[in-house]
């Protein structure tokens with residue numbers, strides 16, 4: 001079963017009188033174990049597609065299936081809970097909760113989903129170690145570099161054992177060196193079986209994925 | 223999300239924006255402190271008035287000549303004691319006899335009040351003199367003695383002096399056995415009253431002497447059997463209403479007047495007390511309303527801060543929503559935060575309010591015309607009310623901002639400021 005399936009998805013933004021179609025009948029399947037890069041020029045609809053893949057927004061037309069379930073059949077609360085648990089998000093910037101430490105940030109999704117306290121601590125420490133930031137556990141986001149923040153964000157995205165790690169321009173704000181570290185972590189996770197969908201407009205970065213999908217003007221380029 | 227975790231997340235917000243949190247809380251502190259202080263002062267004032275009026279006693283009935291008629295434009299008050307007439311509007315020993323026959327009465331004291339010239343230690347002044355029935359006065363007086371004794375039957379040139387007159391009116395304080403000339407007659411001080419500070423007829427600045435003697439020294443002319451008022455003590459305070467009605471009835475028939483031509487007034491002080499406490503209650507309610515306005519300002523401060531937080535935290539809200547936090551949990555997150563402002567502001571505000579209330583007596587502010595020092599009464603009820611009210615105000619001020627936050631869509635929240 002596919003983790004995510006978009007079937008002829010349209011997204012039309014209404015700006016007063018004007019309608020802006022950002023997605024025009026996009027179809028996409030993400031199978032377990034994939035490391036998929038979604039590419040395309042600016043304004044082609046990548047972020048809009050990511051909102052669909054991440055179930056953060058509902059399509060104007062067409063269907064989105066999360067682990068085989070049509071999300072249109074779910075209530076807002078159900079969708080929110082399932083999304084939070086099955087999809088781990090890494091955004092381009094401002095990923096972390098500024099009033100919480102690195103460790104607390106990693107724990108946050110587990111607290112939202114009411115994990116057992118002992119598991120919360122074990123898992124969060126284990127994940128910080130995985131991204132190489134055990135020594136920064138008590139640091140606040142303002143006390144960390146952009147690359148470190150992104151690594152904490154990855155650790156947090158993994159904390160609920162999601163089916164999918166979804167990243168929108170995760171290296172967009174980083175220099176080449178820090179960006180490479182992030183991509184190494186993605187590759188390593190994918191090797192361990194984590195499904196990754198990464199959005200980027202950089203060919204070199206997309207090259208790290210084992211499948212590349214290109215978007216032009218709201219649909220996939222064939 | 224567990225409530226404890228939501229709570230800790232709220233705390234992390236409060237702690238991170240410490241300066242703004244404190245400024246918000248200061249607004250609440252000012253509001254709560256003024257509410258507590260004003261309620262305490264209001265209650266103190268009420269107790270003060272009750273105490274002062276206690277000097278009258280709930281079991282005391284007073285009869286004065288004249289009757290106030292509010293018959294349209296033709297209202298008149300016949301209590302003109304300074305005009306020396308022995309006209310029909312007078313109380314006499316005949317009235318005392320009539321009153322004594324009313325069942326339920328313990329004592330009747332016929333008073334002769336007026337002004338007299340006083341000479342003491344080369345100083346001259348005019349004082350108010352009250353002539354009393356020496357056989358019942360000491361049984362009815364509520365003021366108490368500071369020094370010496372009450373008047374007793376057989377006294378003729380003895381006087382008892384009010385506290386303020388004795389200690390405050392002359393260069394040389396009046397003490398026991400000092401000679402004083404009143405209305406050209408020589409007297410000896412046998413007693414000094416305690417300070418009453420009360421509304422009870424100015425006993426603090428008066429001079430008390432036997433009624434027969436008072437008629438001779440006061441400037442007003444009085445017939446031998448004439449009184450300016452009568453003070454009656456009932457055997458039981460609960461009977462005052464009936465006794466009052468009974469006295470009115472008997473006096474009307476003995477004085478051969480009807481309700482229209484009535485020429486005397488019977489006053490029960492219990493009723494005055496009720497009216498007075500009504501007045502002070504209204505006054506403290508009014509003051510509390512003013513204090514509530516300052517609390518409202520605090521509430522607006524909280525609401526403002528919460529709105530700012532919600533705006534600033536749009537991204538965090540989006541993040542929380544993306545990872546699965548429900549609308550309800552986000553509501554709680556913000557309501558707990560505004561509730562904390564209310565709670566902390568409430569507790570500190572109560573401390574300040576109590577401190578202000580405790581300082582009031584030391585400031586020595588004279589209560590509004592009631593005499594005596596101002597005092598504040600702090601009750602546990604006031605404290606719990608203030609803190610509880612403040613928390614409720616905090617939560618209420620957070621509701622609109624919190625709803626605003628909860629209703630945000632995750633996509634919009636994440637896009638924001640990207």
Ligand SMILES: Nc1ncnc2c1ncn2[C@@H]1O[C@H](COP(=O)(O)OP(=O)(O)OP(=O)(O)O)[C@@H](O)[C@H]1O
Nearest residue numbers: 013015020022041042043044045046047048049201
């Ligand atoms: N909330 C919105 N309201 C209106 N129009 C929108 C909204 N979001 C996106 N769009 C429009 O939809 C189109 C696709 O936008 P999107 O953000 O998905 O592009 P993108 O491929 O992510 O671009 P970039 O590489 O610059 O991030 C654009 O024309 C954009 O202006």
Ligand SMILES: [Mg+2]
Nearest residue numbers: 046047048168
């Ligand atoms: Mg984009």
